[in-house]
Amino acid sequence: MSRSGRAWIDGGSRGNPGPAGFGVLLETEEGREEILGYLGKTTNNVAEYTGLLAALTRATQMGLEELQISSDSELLVRQMSGRYQVKALHLVPFYRRALELKRSLKRLTLRHVPRSENSEADGLANQAIDTRARVPEWLVLPGHG
Numbered sequence: 001m002s003r004s005g006r007a008w009i010d011g012g013s014r015g016n017p018g019p020a021g022f023g024v025l026l027e028t029e030e031g032r033e034e035i036l037g038y039l040g041k042t043t044n045n046v047a048e049y050t051g052l053l054a055a056l057t058r059a060t061q062m063g064l065e066e067l068q069i070s071s072d073s074e075l076l077v078r079q080m081s082g083r084y085q086v087k088a089l090h091l092v093p094f095y096r097r098a099l100e101l102k103r104s105l106k107r108l109t110l111r112h113v114p115r116s117e118n119s120e121a122d123g124l125a126n127q128a129i130d131t132r133a134r135v136p137e138w139l140v141l142p143g144h145g
Contacts, residue, residue, distance in 0.1 A: 010121035011047025023124020037135030093142030
């Protein structure tokens with residue numbers, strides 16, 4: 001039996017760009033893990049992609065083989081599925097890093113959900129902004145080493 005998990009991801013900014021943060025709720029057989037971080041001033045889409053990178057990085061660290069990710073970002077889900085091109089140059093490194101991390105999983109499912117089904121991840125993203133939560137040290141972001 002393969003190790004699997006489910007994640008709900010979100011990112012947000014107050015203003016676009018503005019103070020931004022991301023939140024991830026990751027569920028595995030071992031339990032639930034909350035991951036969040038404050039990103040400073042950036043765009044909503046960068047925050048969304050950072051949530052995706054956090055979920056993929058943590059899944060890889062945990063040795064998960066299968067991951068189902070739920071996001072309320074239609075843009076992110078459609079870009080990752082190949083239905084939309086990534087035209088914003090500042091998002092290309094995030095997209096490429098996500099594809100790189102995706103290769104470490106046997107199976108990745110990304111699904112778009114309504115905001116109402118993503119309230120916990122949204123709450124974590126807002127908490128990150130409110131508390132200026134530190135980005136986990138293990139999360140390597142494009143352009144940040």
